[in-house]
Amino acid sequence: xxxxxxxxxxxxxxxxxxxxxxxxxxxxxxxxxxxxxxxxxxxxxxxxxxxxxxxxxxxxxxxxxxxxxxxxxxxxxxxxxxxxxxxxxxxxxxxxxxxxxxxxxxxxxxxxxxxxxxxxxxxxxxxxxxxxxxxxxxxxxxxxxxxxxxxxxxxxxxxxxxxxxxxxxxxxxxxxxxxxxxxxxxxxxxxxxxxxxxxxxxxxxxxxxxxxxxxxxxxxxxxxxxxxxxxxxxxxx
Amino acid sequence: xxxxxxxxxxxxxxxxxxxxxxxxxxxxxxxxxxxxxxxxxxxxxxxxxxxxxxxxxxxxxxxxxxxxxxxxxxxxxxxxxxxxxxxxxxxxxxxxxxxxxxxxxxxxxxxxxxxxxxxxxxxxxxxxxxxxxxxxxxxxxxxxxxxxxxxxxxxxxxxxxxxxxxxxxxxxxxxxxxxxxxxxxxxxxxxxxxxxxxxxxxxxxxxxxxxxxxxxxxxxxxxxxxxxxxxxxxxxxxxxxxxxx
Numbered sequence: 001x002x003x004x005x006x007x008x009x010x011x012x013x014x015x016x017x018x019x020x021x022x023x024x025x026x027x028x029x030x031x032x033x034x035x036x037x038x039x040x041x042x043x044x045x046x047x048x049x050x051x052x053x054x055x056x057x058x059x060x061x062x063x064x065x066x067x068x069x070x071x072x073x074x075x076x077x078x079x080x081x082x083x084x085x086x087x088x089x090x091x092x093x094x095x096x097x098x099x100x101x102x103x104x105x106x107x108x109x110x111x112x113x114x115x116x117x118x119x120x121x122x123x124x125x126x127x128x129x130x131x132x133x134x135x136x137x138x139x140x141x142x143x144x145x146x147x148x149x150x151x152x153x154x155x156x157x158x159x160x161x162x163x164x165x166x167x168x169x170x171x172x173x174x175x176x177x178x179x180x181x182x183x184x185x186x187x188x189x190x191x192x193x194x195x196x197x198x199x200x201x202x203x204x205x206x207x208x209x210x211x212x213x214x215x216x217x218x219x220x221x222x223x224x225x226x227x228x229x230x231x232x233x234x235x236x237x
Numbered sequence: 238x239x240x241x242x243x244x245x246x247x248x249x250x251x252x253x254x255x256x257x258x259x260x261x262x263x264x265x266x267x268x269x270x271x272x273x274x275x276x277x278x279x280x281x282x283x284x285x286x287x288x289x290x291x292x293x294x295x296x297x298x299x300x301x302x303x304x305x306x307x308x309x310x311x312x313x314x315x316x317x318x319x320x321x322x323x324x325x326x327x328x329x330x331x332x333x334x335x336x337x338x339x340x341x342x343x344x345x346x347x348x349x350x351x352x353x354x355x356x357x358x359x360x361x362x363x364x365x366x367x368x369x370x371x372x373x374x375x376x377x378x379x380x381x382x383x384x385x386x387x388x389x390x391x392x393x394x395x396x397x398x399x400x401x402x403x404x405x406x407x408x409x410x411x412x413x414x415x416x417x418x419x420x421x422x423x424x425x426x427x428x429x430x431x432x433x434x435x436x437x438x439x440x441x442x443x444x445x446x447x448x449x450x451x452x453x454x455x456x457x458x459x460x461x462x463x464x465x466x467x468x469x470x471x472x473x474x475x476x477x478x479x480x481x482x
Contacts, residue, residue: 054481055480069479085319089257090249090252098245101244102245102323
């Protein structure tokens with residue numbers, strides 16, 4: 001397993017008049033790393049920095065030792081935005097075939113990615129006519145093409161039912177076991193229990209970092225949600 | 238630029254179009270119907286006028302149609318996040334732009350073959366030069382429309398705004414391109430302005446083709462239109478930013 005997939009030093013991002021990320025230092029290694037925090041705390045901005053589509057004011061972001069967004073990384077990093085970034089007027093299979101051709105991936109990968117998100121019964125359905133959860137799974141499937149080394153997932157389980165969420169988390173762990181560094185954001189606290197490592201974020205800063213057990217032990221509570229609230233109060237004080 | 242990716246984009250755009258038969262029907266049928274309407278309007282009043290205006294319309298349709306289609310589809314790519322996703326992949330900006338230009342150029346070729354067939358075959362438009370060259374001019378015009386549409390889509394936040402760029406960018410060119418008044422009869426200042434607008438050369442090319450058998454001027458005009466199209470694509474590429482705020 002790779003030691004550090006991501007190394008962030010002194011990252012500073014300003015959007016408009018708001019400082020979104022403030023002098024952030026962070027390394028992310030293998031396994032499933034969860035990024036938790038209230039909406040608007042900078043989770044999506046941090047993820048955009050990792051794929052190199054965010055303008056930054058200062059600092060460096062290196063992925064596998066190369067600057068984020070640089071050409072050799074573009075087929076090694078899979079990225080899913082919160083929006084359903086696939087073509088709504090194409091079928092699931094047509095979308096995946098298109099992105100596979102862009103990535104230069106074998107066509108067999110298309111079927112594998114569709115199965116990974118459990119959409120094989122809908123592969124010939126136009127994405128626009130699928131349910132919200134099915135659409136976000138179609139978008140996720142694109143990121144699974146070409147076996148990325150780093151998977152950056154911005155709230156991939158929003159609007160999914162509990163069974164499907166469970167399935168996807170199992171998938172993330174299977175991928176992590178295969179050596180993929182998985183970086184997932186969420187604001188659903190019960191999902192946090194399933195991460196190998198948790199980062200709690202508030203107002204552009206990481207206020208806690210450790211395994212779920214460590215974070216709970218730090219403030220002496222039994223669930224991540226209470227731990228998060230206790231740490232936020234501690235931080236605000 | 239990679240041919241594989243460019244072709245993938247073109248293929249995808251055409252697949253999306255196939256999903257939308259109503260748009261395809263309009264793209265292909267409307268120019269034919271409008272040219273027929275124009276012929277009918279002048280049929281009794283001034284049949285010669287159709288010979289002057291018909292060729293201009295053959296140049297104008299591909300520009301307008303491709304301008305609209307491209308500005309709306311590119312805006313959609315920007316707002317749904319597919320563009321961001323593609324730019325985070327090994328996709329060059331030129332792959333994206335040329336892919337679009339290829340797909341819409343192909344549609345324009347079919348569109349112009351139909352429009353020319355109707356104009357020459359049914360409506361009796363006289364064309365002195367080679368017919369195939371009419372299609373070449375129409376395809377270059379379509380690429381020009383695509384390039385302009387692509388460029389303005391960067392400045393529109395909504396599809397409403399994108400559509401409003403049509404009257405802003407295309408109609409002034411339409412008024413000055415020689416459709417209403419031959420360009421040499423325009424007031425000096427307007428004539429000078431029309432010399433700077435790409436649609437003027439697109440219409441000139443069609444008019445040369447219909448009135449003369451020599452093709453040298455046509456190729457010169459086509460080269461000017463192609464120059465504008467390349468400049469538009471370059472400006473469009475500059476508006477595709479990998480990193481956004």
